[in-house]
Amino acid sequence: MMRSAWARRGERGNGFVLRLMFWISLDLARAVGRVLLKPIALYFYLTDRPARRASRLFLERALGRPVGRGEVYRHFSTFSAVAFDRAIFLAQRADDYRIDIHGLEHVVARIEAGQGCILLGAHVGSFEVLRKLGRFAPVSVRPLMFRSEAGVLSRMLDDIDPGMRDAVIDIERPEAMLKVRDCLAEGDLVGILGDRIPSGHRFVTMPFLGGQAAFPTGPLLIASLLKAPVLLFSGLWIAEKHYEIRFEPFAESIELRRSRRTEDLAVWVERYAARLETTARAHPFNWFNFYDFWEHPQHAAMRS
Template sequence: MTQKLLVQEWAARRERGSLPLIKLGVWVALRLHRRVARLFLYPICIFFLASSPAAARGSRAYLARVLGRKPRLADIFSHFLTFASCVLDRVFLLNEQLDQFDIRVHGEEIVRAIEQRGGGCILLGAHFGSFEVARAVGRNHADLPISLLMYEENAKKIRAALAAINPRLATEVIGLGRMDSLISVAERLRQGHFIGVLADRNINGKDMVSYPFLGAPAKFPQGPFRVAMLLQCPVVMMVGVYRGGRTYDVFFETLAEAPESRPKDSDAWLDGIMRQYAARLEHHCREAPFNWFNFYDFWA
């Protein structure tokens, strides 16, 4: 299958769900409370396991690499259940119910130091674990202003979903692909914002570079890293790992300090930071394998 036909397969899949269903799900979850709502995840995951063969194949391909063995059906179910748990928890996190969770933060001194200097930074995440739990930590513990940077089509969906869950958060999304996107990011950085972006895939499969990842070359987009280089800001990797139950570990790791000037060899700078990002993402995948949420063949 060619890259053009893939069109980042994840982006081409029809969305399952709508805003009325999101609102209904949020209403039910908040009234049942988290412990009761979690009981519904098991039949939901069984349904998706039976009705989503493409996602199951993607899960199987990834788990075979990260586990180093042929995954069992129970492994794929656990993979789906971890994803569903993080999706459900997003409702409570977006409604600022952090008391429902046991959240352990590692590397908070990194963001504190950036905050004290009065500057913002690029927070690189991935479709791994819960980006929302890390963002909630920033909002509620460190009082950090965090905005999300994403492709415009996804940004529209996310804005609508955020408005359905918690209208106060809808303005925290910056859409990529507009003429003023980079200007908006630069302005928020000057205001001390932390700009979060998921850097493991993009929407059109363009501007991709291969790096070793779980035993084989995988393609990562240069765009998020190029933005950090152009705006000369610190780059921090942010990962929220779901441990099961009500427990999350949030990790902040410095990938690059703010350069005093643009790198003379931009290709070398980009290669170094992207290679480091891929290596740290692999580390977290091996340490918490069911937290990977790219349900397609990432190595195709």
């Protein structure tokens, strides 16, 4: 079975270091935990050469110029800050955070109409900030994801908030699509991240930041099969304790003609890739795919 680049790398992390940081952050003082962020980011920066290379490759494409070590370290540091805040959000201790929301009217319109929709995002910024927003919404936010690919960090976050863990719909379960269908019928929001290719799943290559990158077809195929409207979303880290959530319309309905199903699906994936490129250029340090995003999955599988 083909193994995608991100699945082969997994979520890297020293479990002891991460658990120590979260224990200090949640049980002692958040200020102490924040002090540890810089040395932890530096540790991963110094010890993960492939991630450093991937960061530099991405940043140079997104910024359109050469980047130095300081900007690569800043990329690692932003990821560390967001990982720290994921724990804070799940522990419900983010009352003093500033969260700016743009495009909320698009979500409100769906809720008022009693119509569920798919929130399509990427590994850019924080999904947990959206979960925080969902705590105050009259409907549920249900992430659809591959739980078998979860790494050290994800398992630790599950331990912090088992309730949020239970909200996840595991796409590998046989009843997953029925659950998604029922959630949408009840007017709930289903979150999907559409930028990584799970092992053995179909993909298409699209122009992205000056190269050809592979994107999964699954998320948009699900939207088409369930006839669900799609909104794009992102939860962007702006500064310490400051996030920005953005929603924007993407599709009222994704229609795939029987005779041109593959071509139509590729058109929708290309639209998604184009919008993701805009976000990546505007907020490059929020990009958290620390692997060669332009490496063709089949080529990666040959070397694994």
